Amino acid sequence: MRVEVEVDGGVVKDAWISGSLFRGLEAIIKNRAPQDAFFISQRICGVCPVSHGHASSMSAEAAMGVQIPEGARLVRNILEGAQYLHSHILWFYTLAALDYVDPVKALQANIADTYALAHAAGTRVADFGAIAKRLSAFVERGQLSIFANGWFGHPEYPADMPAELHLIGVAHYLEALEMQAEAATIIAVMGGKFPHFMSSINGGTSWVPTEEKLDDVKFRLAKVNAFVREAMIPDTLAIAPFYLDALKFGGGGGNFLSFGVFDDPSFEIDNRYMPPGFSEGASLGLDTVDIDNVKEYTEHAWYSSPSGLNPKVGETVPAFTEYNTDDKYSWGKAVRYKDLPAEVGPLARMVVAYVKGDEAVQDLIDSTLAKLGAAGKPEVLVSLLGRVAARNLETAHTATLTEQFLNDLIAAVKAGPLELFTPHDITDGEGYGMWEAPRGALAHYMTVKNRKVDRYNVVTPSTWTCAPRDAAGRRGPMEEALIGTPVADIERPLNVVRVARSFDP
Amino acid sequence: MANEDHDALRSQLEFHGVSRRDFLKFCGSVAAILGMSESMIPQIAAAVEKGARLKPTLWLHGGICTGCTVAIAQVDTPDIATIVLDILSLKNMTINMASGDDLERIVADTLEDAENDIGFILIYEGSIMRGQGGNALREFGEPQIDRLKKKAEAAEAIVAVGSCAVDGGFVAAKPNPADAIGMKQFLDEAGIDTPLINLPTCPVNPEWIVATVINVLILGRLPEMDSFNRPSLIFGHPIHDLCPRRGHFENAQFVYEFGSKEEELGYCLYPVGCKGPQTFTNCPIVRWNRRASWCVESGAPCIGCGITSPKAGGNWVDVNAPFLKRHRDLKIGDMRIQPSTAGVIVGAAAAAALVAHGLGMKAAGRMDGEGAPYEEMKECDRKKGGGK
Ligand code: SF4
Ligand code: SF4
Numbered sequence: 001m002r003v004e005v006e007v008d009g010g011v012v013k014d015a016w017i018s019g020s021l022f023r024g025l026e027a028i029i030k031n032r033a034p035q036d037a038f039f040i041s042q043r044i045c046g047v048c049p050v051s052h053g054h055a056s057s058m059s060a061e062a063a064m065g066v067q068i069p070e071g072a073r074l075v076r077n078i079l080e081g082a083q084y085l086h087s088h089i090l091w092f093y094t095l096a097a098l099d100y101v102d103p104v105k106a107l108q109a110n111i112a113d114t115y116a117l118a119h120a121a122g123t124r125v126a127d128f129g130a131i132a133k134r135l136s137a138f139v140e141r142g143q144l145s146i147f148a149n150g151w152f153g154h155p156e157y158p159a160d161m162p163a164e165l166h167l168i169g170v171a172h173y174l175e176a177l178e179m180q181a182e183a184a185t186i187i188a189v190m191g192g193k194f195p196h197f198m199s200s201i202n203g204g205t206s207w208v209p210t211e212e213k214l215d216d217v218k219f220r221l222a223k224v225n226a227f228v229r230e231a232m233i234p235d236t237l238a239i240a241p242f243y244l245d246a247l248k249f250g251g252g253g254g255n256f257l258s259f260g261v262f263d264d265p266s267f268e269i270d271n272r273y274m275p276p277g278f279s280e281g282a283s284l285g286l287d288t289v290d291i292d293n294v295k296e297y298t299e300h301a302w303y304s305s306p307s308g309l310n311p312k313v314g315e316t317v318p319a320f321t322e323y324n325t326d327d328k329y330s331w332g333k334a335v336r337y338k339d340l341p342a343e344v345g346p347l348a349r350m351v352v353a354y355v356k357g358d359e360a361v362q363d364l365i366d367s368t369l370a371k372l373g374a375a376g377k378p379e380v381l382v383s384l385l386g387r388v389a390a391r392n393l394e395t396a397h398t399a400t401l402t403e404q405f406l407n408d409l410i411a412a413v414k415a416g417p418l419e420l421f422t423p424h425d426i427t428d429g430e431g432y433g434m435w436e437a438p439r440g441a442l443a444h445y446m447t448v449k450n451r452k453v454d455r456y457n458v459v460t461p462s463t464w465t466c467a468p469r470d471a472a473g474r475r476g477p478m479e480e481a482l483i484g485t486p487v488a489d490i491e492r493p494l495n496v497v498r499v500a501r502s503f504d505p
Numbered sequence: 506m507a508n509e510d511h512d513a514l515r516s517q518l519e520f521h522g523v524s525r526r527d528f529l530k531f532c533g534s535v536a537a538i539l540g541m542s543e544s545m546i547p548q549i550a551a552a553v554e555k556g557a558r559l560k561p562t563l564w565l566h567g568g569i570c571t572g573c574t575v576a577i578a579q580v581d582t583p584d585i586a587t588i589v590l591d592i593l594s595l596k597n598m599t600i601n602m603a604s605g606d607d608l609e610r611i612v613a614d615t616l617e618d619a620e621n622d623i624g625f626i627l628i629y630e631g632s633i634m635r636g637q638g639g640n641a642l643r644e645f646g647e648p649q650i651d652r653l654k655k656k657a658e659a660a661e662a663i664v665a666v667g668s669c670a671v672d673g674g675f676v677a678a679k680p681n682p683a684d685a686i687g688m689k690q691f692l693d694e695a696g697i698d699t700p701l702i703n704l705p706t707c708p709v710n711p712e713w714i715v716a717t718v719i720n721v722l723i724l725g726r727l728p729e730m731d732s733f734n735r736p737s738l739i740f741g742h743p744i745h746d747l748c749p750r751r752g753h754f755e756n757a758q759f760v761y762e763f764g765s766k767e768e769e770l771g772y773c774l775y776p777v778g779c780k781g782p783q784t785f786t787n788c789p790i791v792r793w794n795r796r797a798s799w800c801v802e803s804g805a806p807c808i809g810c811g812i813t814s815p816k817a818g819g820n821w822v823d824v825n826a827p828f829l830k831r832h833r834d835l836k837i838g839d840m841r842i843q844p845s846t847a848g849v850i851v852g853a854a855a856a857a858a859l860v861a862h863g864l865g866m867k868a869a870g871r872m873d874g875e876g877a878p879y880e881e882m883k884e885c886d887r888k889k890g891g892g893k
Contacts, residue, residue: 002646020643021568022636024682028675033827039808040822043675046572046708072764090578181579181795188794192803194579195572195708196810199803201829206763206804302637318682320637323646331641420764 001466003500004325007487012496015475015482016325017466019332022302022318029456034060034426034448035202037456041444044460046195047090050083050187051261051437052444052458053200059446060202062431069419070265072204074409077262077273078217079190079200081402085224086183086194087438088346088395091504092232093176096388099498100239101169104152107136109167117164123234124227126171135170156494161242169239172231179227186220189213204421209413218406225399236392237371243385244372245486250384250499252481254281255340256348257464259289259443261436262401273401274436277352278337286355291432291443294459297334300327300468307471311335311457312432312445334470335463343477344440344464345503346391347381354378360400364393384481384495387502426451437461439504465503478503534581538716538791539728540738553719561624562718563615565656567631567649568642568676568685572708573667574630580711581795616659626718627660627699630709632669632676632685641683654695662700662727663688664717665734666709668821672813674707678822689734700727703734705786707810707821712791713739733813739791744781744807747789750774760804768804778829780809 006014025044029037037060042053054076061068068076114128184194190207191197199207260269260276269276270288278287296314298307305315321328336342353361365378368389374380381390412418432445440461447455467476475483478500487493532549536542541549564574615625634641639648657663665688668674672687688701702721704713717736720728728736745751753759754773761767761776773779784807792799800807809825 002643018643021634022641022683023568023632023634023676023685024636027680027682028678028822033829035829036822036826039828040675040678043570043572043707046570046575049570049572090575094578177578184575184579185794185797188797190803192798192800192805193793195570195575197803198800198805198808201763201805204764206768208764208769208804210769302640318637318641320640323643421762423762 001462001500001505003482003496005482005485005487005493005496007490007493010487012482012485012487015479016329017332017468017476017478017500018323018330019301019462019466019468022331024316024318025458026316026456029453031452031454033451034063034446034453037444037446037453038200038202039198041456041458042196044458045437047087048083048437048439048461049195050079050191050197050200051435051442052460053197054080055433055435055442055444055458056446057200057202058433058435059431059444060448062433063429063446063448064202064424064427064431065429066203066422066424067267068204069422071209071409071412071418071420072200072422073263073265073267074405074412075190075205075207075209075420076200077405078402078409079187079197080262081398081405082183082186082190082221082224083194084398084438085228085395085402086180086187087504088391088398089176089183089224089228089232090180091438092236092388092392092395093173094180095504096498096501097169097173097176099494099501100157100243101166101173102152102154102157103135103166103170104139105157105161105163106166106170107132107139108163110164113162114164114167117162117238118168121165121168121234121238123168123238124172124175124231126175128167128171131171131174132167135167154492154494155488158242161239165238165242169235172235175227175231179224182220183224186217186224189216189220201421203424204419206421208420209409209418211413214406214410214413218410221402221406225403228395228399232392233396236389237368240372240385240389246385246388246498247372247374247380247383249484249486249495250387250481250502251382252343252477253341253475254382255279255337255342255477256351257289257337257342257344257441258349258352259434259436259441261349262405269434274349275353275356275358276434277356278342279348279351279355280338280340286352289434291434293338294443295336295339296459296463297336297470299334299471301330301333302328303333311443311459312430314457316457330466330468332463332466332468332476334467334476335459336467336470339470339472341467341470341474341477341480342441342464343481344436344461345387346394346438346440347387348440349436350390350394351378351381360397361393364397365390368393384485384499384502391504440464462505466505478505534712535716535719538712538739538787539720539736549719561615562626562628563612563656563660564628564630565612565653567629567653567670568634568683569631569669573670576667576708577711577714579794580715612656616656624661625659626721627656627663628714629663629665629670629688630667632673632683633688633691634676634683634685636682636684641685650691653691654697657688657692657695657697657699660699662702662721663692664702664704664714665689666704666714668705668707668810668813671703671705672820674820675822677820678826701734702727702730702736703813704739705735705811705813705821706788710786710788710791710793735813739787740785740811742785742787744784744786744788744801744811747787748773748781748801749789750801763804774801774804774806776831777806778808778827778831779806780812780825780828781807784809784811786811 002018004016005012029040038053038056041056042049044052111129118125187194187197191199199205256279258276260272262273264271276289295308302320303317304319305317323329354365369375428448430447434443443459445457465478482499485495485499532546536545639650642649665671670688673685676685731737750773758772759776760772760774788799808828810821812821812824
């Protein structure tokens with residue numbers, strides 16, 4: 001992905017996002033067995049393969065008229081939940097944290113004060129003295145490895161954020177490396193490996209839960225969830241007050257879309273644990289989602305295929321011309337809902353769930369807003385800080401849901417015997433799977449003819465987020481969110497990176 | 506100087522919470538993956554401590570899904586791996602802190618180091634994208650492939666990680682809309698003779714990267730490799746020979762339906778398409794995600810993502826699809842044999858058999874992208890309940 005911004009008077013005035021990769025996965029899946037799509041299409045993304053795999057299997061199952069059994073529903077929900085935990089922890093600590101936490105500043109921390117601050121913030125303690133000592137050896141040696149050329153000491157790190165808080169952040173950054181691996185291990189136990197898992201085969205799951213394996217999953221999930229509750233959430237609340245300026249920019253167009261995720265026993269899209277919906281503009285009203293409202297525009301993308309098609313009938317014919325922001329400048333199509341750009345991802349899901357009246361989500365958001373001095377003003381969430389906070393709050397929510405799915409599965413195994421797979425024949429048909437990856441709304445469409453895939457199409461979260469301009473010249477969500485971002489140092493536009501990264505593109 | 510290095514390493518290890526005991530355990534696992542005896546452990550430890558800082562490692566991206574980068578973060582005893590890679594001065598374009606021009610500067614600095622004889626190892630993830638005049642993948646506003654040549658030439662060795670980097674991977678599957686290829690074909694066509702190590706599977710198994718890079722450091726040369734540049738110790742045996750379900754295969758105890766009673770009993774997945782008999786990797790031994798599991802253990806058949814095609818243009822998807830159908834018997838050389846005996850032959854003469862294996866696959870018609878012929882239910886299967 002390439003971000004181009006126009007800065008005037010220290011503020012972003014215009015922005016263009018260019019998708020830099022064309023792989024043409026749809027063409028690769030065409031003419032293959034419908035079950036093969038699960039294995040191939042999940043490889044679109046090495047961070048959210050579980051969601052792609054699930055959306056693909058759902059599209060095939062819809063096309064064949066197959067209903068997966070209850071046991072498989074629970075297994076798939078747990079796999080999906082574990083991937084959300086993996087993805088969000090990886091994003092917040094490994095990818096984003098050092099945009100907000102400066103390891104060089106952490107060196108000035110007083111160790112006793114660090115413990116006191118950790119206690120006051122209700123966050124986990126670590127051996128802060130040892131970490132500080134080793135951190136200084138690390139920095140002095142100058143072998144910065146993956147930290148090389150980081151923008152530490154940048155003026156956009158808040159001057160008043162105590163060194164002690166920076167040190168806490170670094171300590172949890174290190175612990176998070178361990179925790180993301182633990183979350184991924186849950187997927188491996190239930191799906192063979194991660195990334196790219198094996199078990200959500202069309203018709204259900206190939207994984208048979210045994211007492212021993214369920215114990216293993218339970219232990220690992222408890223460990224990850226404890227980290228989320230004892231470190232990730234308190235860290236967010238402790239760091240956020242130093243970034244209140246980030247409530248004033250990075251918001252974007254204010255249209256939010258979620259397809260919903262985590263099926264309940266009815267398999268009805270409207271009954272999903274994380275609900276679907278489309279919220280347009282400041283009204284915070286809510287529409288049910290309809291796949292027919294999705295259209296892809298190619299005016300500014302390197303395709304010669306017709307513009308404005310629904311993905312069910314969409315075509316992908318690559319035709320590179322040149323990079324020209326007035327004309328075509330991206331491999332990403334401009335996907336629109338009701339012809340409007342829409343933000344997808346954790347903030348969109350939290351807004352939709354909030355407006356829909358999900359009590360757990362309302363409690364999480366209201367209490368957080370109160371702690372940030374913005375009680376009763378959920379609209380401030382439409383900002384850079386709001387987007388970061390929403391992802392972290394969703395992590396806590398997902399932790400609770402995943403525990404519930406696991407407990408349900410354990411109860412179902414005890415009540416046994418558990419159905420895990422629905423045998424079926426391959427027949428001709430058409431289907432789609434609408435789902436949510438950690439990064440946002442996701443849809444796979446499949447048409448089967450003569451027992452082979454005749455048409456396949458995928459609309460990924462990045463297609464929504466990193467969309468270029470559409471036929472009407474409207475910016476995509478990330479382009480829009482960058483407008484108004486303050487830039488103190490044009491050589492090192494840290495805030496621009498923060499806004500772009502907040503979408504987890 | 507040596508002492509300083511040792512202290513530096515020790516402080517690095519401690520920074521990541523790694524005890525001496527953990528460190529030796531790690532060296533033991535490297536020895537195991539590389540098939541070395543335990544007596545090599547002190548030598549490996551000394552080599553890592555002394556020599557590991559010599560080579561910076563530049564991790565570059567082609568057409569990726571980022572899966573191999575995510576995979577390296579799932580390595581066993583991750584802190585030690587981080588350290589080994591830190592000491593190697595790993596520069597990965599996704600997880601690196603730097604952005605934009607500063608990221609580009611890291612690459613430039615590494616190339617400059619190469620000119621100053623410090624050298625570097627290039628780890629390459631993703632397919633090489635030739636489509637649309639190279640614009641199927643653009644990097645800093647240019648076709649990525651145009652920028653790769655200089656780096657590939659400057660590197661001391663290239664490690665192609667994951668099937669995409671090895672032969673184009675699933676991206677290169679028919680009809681290969683992005684005209685993707687792997688590193689070997691790229692180097693051959695560009696006339697670059699930088700030594701290459703291929704580590705297929707999708708994604709790469711991270712344990713292999715660490716072990717391979719350390720092997721290069723310990724021995725100061727490339728590991729022993731087969732005709733397709735794969736380390737023989739890792740890719741020398743078919744999965745089928747190493748599989749814990751092999752006993753059930755011999756006893757004809759099979760899983761005919763996913764998530765069934767037979768699966769709970771751990772029966773063999775051959776009838777539902779397991780490609781273990783023709784896939785040469787040590788997945789069942791090294792396993793995945795800190796050795797938590799591997800594909801067959803989740804009740805799904807191996808889909809053969811570790812298969813590489815000796816023929817340009819081949820890839821694991823075209824060779825193995827349809828994934829859930831059983832392939833007909835294997836061919837090795839002129840012989841047409843059942844998988845149970847294939848293992849014995851290959852075990853006896855791994856290197857020769859690998860070549861034969863490649864030829865056999867070709868003779869069986871699996872390399873032309875049509876997918877393998879597969880067989881219908883057999884009478885003996887039906888008797889065992891497969892016909893329901
Ligand atoms: S066919 Fe597959 S499951 Fe069966 S023994 Fe061989 S590798 Fe294992
Ligand atoms: S077991 Fe087979 S499918 Fe799984 S990683 Fe190994 S080679 Fe790939």
